[in-house]
Amino acid sequence: ASATSPALASMSQEERERLMLSKTGYVELYSRLKDLWLPVSRDTGTLLYMLARSTRARSIVEFGTSFGISTLHLAAALRDNGGGRLITSEFEPSKVAKAREHLTEGGLIDLVEIREGDALHTLAAGLPDSVDLLLLDGAKALYRDVLALLEGRLRPGALVIADNADHSPEYLAYVRAPGSGFLSVPFAGDVEVSLKLG
Numbered sequence: 001a002s003a004t005s006p007a008l009a010s011m012s013q014e015e016r017e018r019l020m021l022s023k024t025g026y027v028e029l030y031s032r033l034k035d036l037w038l039p040v041s042r043d044t045g046t047l048l049y050m051l052a053r054s055t056r057a058r059s060i061v062e063f064g065t066s067f068g069i070s071t072l073h074l075a076a077a078l079r080d081n082g083g084g085r086l087i088t089s090e091f092e093p094s095k096v097a098k099a100r101e102h103l104t105e106g107g108l109i110d111l112v113e114i115r116e117g118d119a120l121h122t123l124a125a126g127l128p129d130s131v132d133l134l135l136l137d138g139a140k141a142l143y144r145d146v147l148a149l150l151e152g153r154l155r156p157g158a159l160v161i162a163d164n165a166d167h168s169p170e171y172l173a174y175v176r177a178p179g180s181g182f183l184s185v186p187f188a189g190d191v192e193v194s195l196k197l198g
């Protein structure tokens with residue numbers, strides 16, 4: 001996000017940090033940021049495509065769709081892997097509509113199911129038995145909780161990619177702990193990549 005955007009300029013650094021780390025403040029934070037794209041960086045988008053291709057992912061789940069930039073990279077990888085299904089989650093209806101437009105323009109919408117609502121609910125049921133790749137890019141305070149919803153479905157060798165993971169110390173402590181069932185490293189920039197063991 002640009003530091004010059006009015007939505008961000010109206011918030012102090014402390015307030016933004018407080019809302020970002022809070023398990024309830026995220027609703028207010030993201031509703032104030034609902035006109036911002038907040039996309040993954042170009043490099044992270046390329047990295048997502050590469051990781052989805054190299055793991056031959058067919059089943060992907062994403063937390064935090066926004067305008068659909070990361071979704072486009074992941075869905076393109078599914079297409080090039082021969083097909084598959086991407087379930088993504090976003091609670092701002094205007095963002096869901098925009099993401100749907102972008103995926104339609106990109107000819108990728110047939111691979112994507114956008115679940116509108118809080119991911120804590122929309123990703124709590126109706127998931128594929130086996131998930132190859134999970135992208136965490138919604139409210140940072142919920143990374144650990146969203147992983148908990150998906151964890152039992154991650155196949156051995158599945159990847160969990162968490163963008164801006166530095167804002168989620170609880171999550172990092174969990175995936176990096178010996179015995180967590182993950183091998184986890186900070187990767188390009190502020191991206192944590194974790195491999196499901198087993």
Ligand SMILES: C[S@@+](CC[C@H](N)C(=O)[O-])C[C@H]1O[C@@H](n2cnc3c(N)ncnc32)[C@H](O)[C@@H]1O
Nearest residue numbers: 030039040064066069070090091118119138139
């Ligand atoms: C950083 S942006 C995602 C950017 C997107 N992955 C991309 O690369 O274009 C985070 C998004 O997650 C959404 N979000 C945050 N918490 C959420 C929740 N609990 N459930 C659903 N969506 C959520 C926000 O509205 C925001 O659009």
